[in-house]
Amino acid sequence: MKQVKWAVIIFCIPLLLTGCMYPDSQLKENQTPYKEQIQSVQSAVDQFQTNGGGILPIITKEAETPIYQKYVVDFKKIVPRYIAEAPPNSFDAGGIFQYVLIDVETDPTVKLLDVRMAQAIQDLNLRLTSYRQANGYPPYGEVLSDEVFTLDYKKLGLKEAPTVTSPYSQRQLSIIVNNKAELFVDYTPDLYDALKEKKHTFKKGEDIREILVEESDFVPAFSLPYTIDESEKPIFLVK
Secondary structure: OHHHHHHHHHHHHHHHHHOOOOOHHHHHHHHOOOHHHHHHHHHHHHHHHHHOOOOOOEOOOOOOOOHHHHOEEOHHHOOOOOOOOOOOOEHHHOOOEEEEEEOOOOOOEEEEEEHHHHHHHHHHHHHHHHHHHHHOOOOEEEEOOOOEEEEOHHHHOOOOOOEEEOOOOOOEEEEEEEOOOOEEEOOHHHHHHHHHHOOOOOOOOOOOOHHHHOOOOEOOOOOOOEEEOOOOOEEEOOO
16 A cells, blocks of 8 residues: 555656646646737837847847847846736746747847747757767758758657647648758748738748748747748748
């Protein structure tokens, strides 16, 4: 009987540590992209910038950080003077979203980045690094462009191709790899739909990712640049 009791206790410890015992309402609050919370953070950022002579409340990142992951809101700089607390759904408060800025030079605008994407890529990168150390090169699969490939997921010990959930369509998006063994999310399906549904003036050679951002609260995190081909379909932008 004592063995059963200890087994139950040991089983429950991980649940407590991972937050599985949170009430459903709290879990929902941590995982829902509420517009009013985005607007509150936007207001705080605007006030901070006005009072700070144009300086933005962001965490300093390396210059080569991809544009949609580069300007992360630093809540330590705006709480509690400009906003009472970090939103419950923010990564800072235990949620699943990072609050980031786009258009920082012209019109700093608050958007969201789903941290679960970062975790998926980080986990896959561990497998990729291990494979490269053993074989000397990534497990490239199908050629998508001159510098972009699918992954041969079976060589990484996976039963199916790795994907993440799109913040735009909720469809599953593939994780792909470039010729530098860097992992990215392939937003081609979302871009294809957006180009069909929205009027645009993009020309070949221009980065078209902004079409996803314009009417959404999310940024296309961990994405490569895309452009259009002669038939106005999305393709990878190779510079």
